[in-house]
Amino acid sequence: MWNNTRVTQLLQIDYPIFQGPFGGRFSSPELVATVSNAGGLGGYGAYTLSPQEIRETDQQIRALTPRPYNLNLWVSDADAPGSPVSDADYAVAQAAFKPYFEALGLPFPEKPAPFESRFQNQLQAVLDIRPKVFSFVFGVLSADVMEQCRRAGIITIGAATTPDEAVALEDSGVDMIIASGFEAGGHRPSFLAPAERSLMGTSVLLQLVREKVKVPVIAAGGIADGRGAAAALLLGAEAVQIGTAFLACDESNAMPMHKQQLFSPAAKQTTLTRAFTGRLGRGLVNSISEDLTGKENAVLPFPLQSTLMSSLRKAAIDQQQWDKVFFWSGQIAPLLRHRKAKALMQSLISDTAAFFERPATTLA
Secondary structure (H helix, E strand, O other): OOOOOHHHHHHOOOOOEEEOOOOOOOOOHHHHHHHHHOOOEEEEEOOOOOHHHHHHHHHHHHHHOOOOEEEEEEOOOOOOOOOOOOHHHHHHHHHHHHHHHHHOOOOOOOOOOOOOOOHHHHHHHHHHHOOOEEEEEOOOOOHHHHHHHHHHOOEEEEEEOOHHHHHHHHHHOOOEEEEEOOOOOEEOOOOOOOHHHOOOOHHHHHHHHHHHOOOOEEEEOOOOOHHHHHHHHHOOOOEEEEOHHHHOOOOOOOOHHHHHHHOOHHHHOEEEEOOOOOOOEEEEOOHHHHHOOOOHHHOOOOOHHHHHHHHHHHHHHHOOOHHHOOOEOOOOHHHOOOOOHHHHHHHHHHHHHHHHHOOHHHOO
């Protein structure tokens, strides 16, 4: 059976279908529960939450589903933790971004204060909660943390954008690895080499990772329907993780205009840019991403660039200047069809099953 894999057996779920754990408060308990209750694995991106908010969110999820779900954190949540922005770097950023603030009638923000990592406090909250699944991006966990997870019965999943990252994750002791192709929306979770040098497509990455590691591999990037899921499973994935298609569903916390854009002709054009957060991420092309192409030297380190851009994003939304709002999206968005998470799950399950149930002579 196509849905009987090491992933479904270990997680005790019915179908090898994961919902991407969106950060930035785009996740919702309702979306997580809908996916888990349908037999998949819902996921909540908690990297922007305080420890108390993580605990409260976990309680909300548990009230909606008795099934397994995934909490996700960023191992590296700052590119220059504790380091101040130099006056020279701030001046370069001001020269590049000030026109956009002026167009919205905003003063240019003061230099962002240094950012202190929150990961350790967030991690302790997750260890206290003991979710069935803890996934993480942008790095590997220490041997001590991995041992704590094992003792607590927490299944760990790391994310890789290259075969070398997959090997590093397996060596650290993870139970599963997500192979994240460059087609995926959101941030590129690279950690051994710059993200710009870690842009392998999902199908190639999946095959190369499968050759390097023995733990189950989950394919992510460019998958939104049963055909995509079946293709990944045929190439050796033991589950698929789907982001953009679930982000577009009513149950996600993405704003209505974001969802509208994902179903519009604008979804045909995506780009990878550091302009909005300081880390490379994929979303829909807009005027700022177009203008800043090739000008990465003007971008502050993550997450200070996010801090710098926060007032501009808010004003652009308030003024409905949508060409200045960056909407996260993967390249697969033009194939989206479902606005309800339950309907999307039903379609994914039935269409994937139908593919594998075809007579062998019709699979070509």
